[in-house]
Amino acid sequence: xxxxxxxxxxxxxxxxxxxxxxxxxxxxxxxxxxxxxxxxxxxxxxxxxxxxxxxxxxxxxxxxxxxxxxxxxxxxxxxxxxxxxxxxxxxxxxxxxxxxxxxxxxxxxxxxxxxxxxxxxxxxxxxxxxxxxxxxxxxxxxxxxxxxxxxxxxxxxxxxxxxxxxxxxxxxxxxxxxxxxxxxxxxxxxxxxxxxxxxxxxxxxxxxxxxxxxxxxxxxxxxxxxxxxxxxxxxxxxxxxxxxxxxxxxxxxxxxxxxxxxxxxxxxxxxxxxxxxxxxxxxxxxxxxxxxxxxxxxxxxxxxxxxxxxxxxxxxxxxxxxxxxxxxxxxxxxxxxxxxxxxxxxxxxxxxxxxxxxxxxxxxxxxxxxxxxxxxxx
Amino acid sequence: xxxxxxxxxxxxxxxxxxxxxxxxxxxxxxxxxxxxxxxxxxxxxxxxxxxxxxxxxxxxxxxxxxxxxxxxxxxxxxxxxxxxxxxxxxxxxxxxxxxxxxxxxxxxxxxxxxxxxxxxxxxxxxxxxxxxxxxxxxxxxxxxxxxxxxxxxxxxxxxxxxxxxxxxxxxxxxxxxxxxxxxxxxxxxxxxxxxxxxxxxxxxxxxxxxxxxxxxxxxxxxxxxxxxxxxxxxxxxxxxxxxxxxxxxxxxxxxxxxxxxxxxxxxxxxx
Numbered sequence: 001x002x003x004x005x006x007x008x009x010x011x012x013x014x015x016x017x018x019x020x021x022x023x024x025x026x027x028x029x030x031x032x033x034x035x036x037x038x039x040x041x042x043x044x045x046x047x048x049x050x051x052x053x054x055x056x057x058x059x060x061x062x063x064x065x066x067x068x069x070x071x072x073x074x075x076x077x078x079x080x081x082x083x084x085x086x087x088x089x090x091x092x093x094x095x096x097x098x099x100x101x102x103x104x105x106x107x108x109x110x111x112x113x114x115x116x117x118x119x120x121x122x123x124x125x126x127x128x129x130x131x132x133x134x135x136x137x138x139x140x141x142x143x144x145x146x147x148x149x150x151x152x153x154x155x156x157x158x159x160x161x162x163x164x165x166x167x168x169x170x171x172x173x174x175x176x177x178x179x180x181x182x183x184x185x186x187x188x189x190x191x192x193x194x195x196x197x198x199x200x201x202x203x204x205x206x207x208x209x210x211x212x213x214x215x216x217x218x219x220x221x222x223x224x225x226x227x228x229x230x231x232x233x234x235x236x237x238x239x240x241x242x243x244x245x246x247x248x249x250x251x252x253x254x255x256x257x258x259x260x261x262x263x264x265x266x267x268x269x270x271x272x273x274x275x276x277x278x279x280x281x282x283x284x285x286x287x288x289x290x291x292x293x294x295x296x297x298x299x300x301x302x303x304x305x306x307x308x309x310x311x312x313x314x315x316x317x318x319x320x321x322x323x324x325x326x327x328x329x330x331x332x333x334x335x336x337x338x339x340x341x342x343x344x345x346x347x348x349x350x351x352x353x354x355x356x357x358x359x360x361x362x363x364x365x366x367x368x369x370x371x372x373x374x375x376x377x378x
Numbered sequence: 379x380x381x382x383x384x385x386x387x388x389x390x391x392x393x394x395x396x397x398x399x400x401x402x403x404x405x406x407x408x409x410x411x412x413x414x415x416x417x418x419x420x421x422x423x424x425x426x427x428x429x430x431x432x433x434x435x436x437x438x439x440x441x442x443x444x445x446x447x448x449x450x451x452x453x454x455x456x457x458x459x460x461x462x463x464x465x466x467x468x469x470x471x472x473x474x475x476x477x478x479x480x481x482x483x484x485x486x487x488x489x490x491x492x493x494x495x496x497x498x499x500x501x502x503x504x505x506x507x508x509x510x511x512x513x514x515x516x517x518x519x520x521x522x523x524x525x526x527x528x529x530x531x532x533x534x535x536x537x538x539x540x541x542x543x544x545x546x547x548x549x550x551x552x553x554x555x556x557x558x559x560x561x562x563x564x565x566x567x568x569x570x571x572x573x574x575x576x577x578x579x580x581x582x583x584x585x586x587x588x589x590x591x592x593x594x595x596x597x598x599x600x601x602x603x604x605x606x607x608x609x610x611x612x613x614x615x616x617x618x619x620x621x622x623x624x625x626x627x628x629x630x631x632x633x634x635x636x637x638x639x640x641x642x643x644x645x646x647x648x649x
Contacts (some may be wrong), residue, residue, distance in 0.1 A: 054543055074546040087544035091562040103546040152548065 003187055004066075006029045006051060007115035011060035011347060013046055020046050022212045023060070028156070028190060033182050035191045037199040038209035039235070044192045045084075048158050053077050065155075079156040080149035081156045084164060086141045088133035091173035094120070094144050101152040105290060119147040122181065146181070156188045163198065175202055196236045200224065208232050210347075213303055229342055233275045234351035240281075240316045241351055242340070244274040255291055255311060258282040266304070273342040278306070278319040289331015298326050308354055315354040396649035405614035423619075435600035437615075439580060440509075442596060446518035447575035453519070454526025454575075455568055461527070462534035481524045485566060487535035492517050496589060503606075517589045518582065521577035528573060533567035534560075560626040573631050577624055 006028040013021040022045045028034050048272060050053040051061060053074035061068050069077060078281060081102070088097050098119055102112045120126050122141040131143055138309030143374050149157055159178075159348065163171045179202050184188045193199055199206050200220040205249040206216045208231075216228045227233035249264030254274045277340060286292050293311035307324050309316045316332070326329060408417035426432055455479070462472040477562050480488065493509070496516075500508035537560060545555035583598040590599060597616065 051398040052547065054546075074543070075551055076547045079547075081544070081547045083540050083544055084541060085538075087538065087543070089559055099547075104549040104554070148548070229424060 003030050004028070005032075005064070006059075007063040007066075008047070009059045009061040009063065012048070012052060012061070012101045013043075013050065013057050020212050021050075021057070022210075023186060024214055026187060026207060026214060026217070027057065030155075031186050031188055033179070033189045033191065033197040033202060033204045034207060035205070036207050036209055036217075036291075037193060037196060037204040037235075039194055041204050042209040044194075045160055048081075048190060048192050050159055051226050052079055052081050073203055079153055080152050080154040080157055081158040081160065082142075082149050082162045084160045084162070086133075088141055088148070090095055090133055091133055092333075093130050094125060094136070097133065097144055097293075098147045099152055113132070115151055116147075119151045122184070124177075129176075132376045136146055140164050140172065142166065142174060145226040146178075150181070150185065150187070154187060154317040156190060156219040157182075159189060159191045161193075161194070163193075171198075173311060174322045178202065179351045183289050184363070202238070208235065209210040210235070225243060226340065227275060227342065228348050229345035230273050230275075230349070230351045231345070231347040232342075233273075233342065234347075238278045238319075239351070241274045241279065241353070242276070242314065243349070246272050246341060250336075253340060255314065257290060259290070259334060259339055260336040261341060262336055263339070263341040266341065271344055273344060273348050275340040275342060276316075276334060276338055279304075280335070281316070281320075282320045282335075283307075283318065283320045283322060283324060284331045284333045286329050286331040288333065290334055292318065295324055295326055295330060296330045298324060317354045331339045382488050394512060401614055401616045402621065405611075407611070411646035419591040420596045422611045422615040423511070424451075425610075426615045428620075429612060430596075432600060432612070432616065434532040435595045435597050439596040439598075442511075442514055442518055442580040446515055446522060446579045447572050449515070449519045450522035450526050451568060451572040454523050454571060455564075457523070458527050458530040461531060466624045473583045477524050477527050479524075480521060481528070482549040484583035485521075485582075489517075489585040492585065494519070494587040496555055506592065510588055513589045514586060514594060514596070515529060517585050521582070521585060522578050525574045525578060528570075529571040530564060533564035537563050570631055573627055577627060580620070 003028045006026075007292070008024050008026040010023040010025055011021055012019070012023055019292060024043070024047060026047070036047055046055060051071075053072060056070060058303045062070050089100065092100065094114055098116045099112050102115060107115075116129075117126075120129065120338055121148055125140065125143050125147060128136070128140065128144075133144065136144065145162070163174050166174060178189070179190075180310040190197075191202065193310075201222070203220055205217060206223045207217050208219055210231050216223060216232045218226070219248070223232065224236055227236060227239075232243055233239040242251050242254045246252055246263075246266040247258065248268060249266075250261055252259050252261050252263075252272070252274060274348050291311050293316070295307055296310050296315065297308045301319075304319045304321050305323060305327045307320065309318055309330065311332070318332070400461075403415065405422055406411060406418050406420070408421060410421040420611075461470060461473060461477075464473070492513075496508050496513045496533050500506065506642070541559050542555050544560040546552065550558060581598060582596075583602060586596055586599055590596070597620070601613055601616065604613055
């Protein structure tokens with residue numbers, strides 16, 4: 001895990017005068033499952049295409065095993081790609097699609113037969129050898145695309161939103177499958193997605209990107225529990241993000257109250273952003289609450305209720321397993337370890353207030369719904 | 379009303395095919411008459427195949443159609459490739475229109491201008507009698523070219539560009555990716571362009587009339603020269619042969635694709 005396989009050194013790229021990537025620095029280690037996560041247009045696909053050799057950076061260097069590969073064309077790189085729309089060759093059957101890379105390397109036909117068989121077994125495609133790609137379902141095509149890339153035994157596999165076109169159930173299965181394949185082969189995976197849940201459940205390392213910059217690099221737990229700014233906090237999961245002031249170490253003031261927390265290292269009276277996850281707030285009787293507010297909406301979500309509480313004009317989102325009546329007055333209790341303090345950033349004040357929240361808005365801003373496409377490569 | 383709409387189709391077919399049918403029927407007429415069918419015979423076919431001049435014209439026509447269609451297909455396919463790869467939208471549009479103009483240009487204008495060009499070039503190099511086989515070949519290749527481009531270019535446009543990237547990703551050089559992945563996708567367009575060029579060359583009269591010489595006659599020119607005096611009945615036989623050839627080619631083009639599909643399906647089933 002410690003040797004760096006791919007290093008991006010202050011990579012910048014623009015298309016038609018529009019800056020897509022601004023001085024990206026990223027290390028990808030051997031055998032790591034790295035996910036580039038971000039909203040549409042954040043530059044994640046461009047980053048992947050730069051690693052694959054389909055784009056050349058305007059500035060900066062790409063290093064592979066310590067060697068600069070900026071000018072190496074795709075067919076000479078030890079990486080293979082699983083494309084967003086699979087890009088299977090329509091005139092070849094499954095067997096010939098999978099064997100394509102090996103035939104180019106002039107591998108003997110006997111060995112090809114053995115390795116294709118092995119690959120088709122691993123991806124659960126045994127018996128599909130003679131089928132044309134167009135006769136396969138989306139999930140099967142996806143498997144062919146993965147088999148076709150992995151059979152070349154690349155050092156790195158690049159995956160560009162490979163599960164985007166699959167339905168939810170199939171997506172979950174393929175997530176487990178991919179994770180299993182990655183473990184079994186020990187190949188480094190670089191995975192691009194806009195689905196935060198996918199990123200958190202599969203990755204060793206998550207790279208959160210926005211506006212052509214890397215916002216945060218960390219393990220899924222770090223990213224969720226210790227987001228560096230309001231963007232990351234909002235993009236990964238639900239968050240209440242409040243304006244606050246750090247009075248001293250472990251003392252923060254927000255929502256008109258002083259709270260104990262576990263964070264420190266800020267200047268005295270430094271303005272900060274406070275993140276509180278909806279599931280970390282306890283609903284108590286009004287007289288026992290640290291904060292008191294009125295419930296403005298309750299939504300049943302199956303295993304929990306999602307309630308919006310108005311506290312002095314700021315709308316909090318809270319997830320609780322106990323039913324609360326709409327318009328009831330409730331108290332909120334917040335443990336010190338539920339309070340996460342972040343430095344102010346350019347994203348402060350843009351996210352984390354649920355005052356305009358409605359189911360409809362949720363729908364509009366959820367990238368997994370609808371046909372929104374990653375178009376930052378164009 | 380319903381009867382009218384049903385008969386409409388047959389009226390159109392009759393108008394389109396009655397003359398051709400008449401010609402085919404009378405090419406088998408024993409006696410040399412258009413007014414009465416006196417008996418079925420291959421007499422006129424026999425006569426045609428004994429006519430040395432006609433056979434030479436047939437040979438010239440086939441050579442010209444084959445050579446010019448192959449040339450036009452090769453040049454046209456690469457022209458379409460170049461057009462497809464052009465970055466600048468305005469230049470691309472302009473070049474596209476320029477290649478399309480010859481198709482709308484009246485044949486007579488194309489014919490006259492080509493003759494002028496050939497004669498002028500001959501004058502520069504001090505040659506006389508430049509018109510003949512080679513000027514015919516150049517002319518036929520030239521006027522078929524836009525049709526080939528027209529049938530190949532959409533195939534390039536439809537081609538999924540990520541397939542090219544996938545091929546490169548799997549280790550193809552750019553040239554290999556063209557031949558292994560892109561060419562198979564455009565072959566149907568190339569083939570229909572080839573057949574179109576072949577038939578265009580086979581039945582061209584107007585342009586050929588201007589750029590040919592008496593010692594290199596194609597079938598249309600020969601037929602025209604014959605009918606100038608009196609209509610020989612062997613010409614009916616010849617025209618019938620041409621119709622059958624064209625029909626066969628059309629059937630091949632229309633069914634080639636579906637036969638290929640069926641063969642694939644059968645191969646899959648047998649595995």
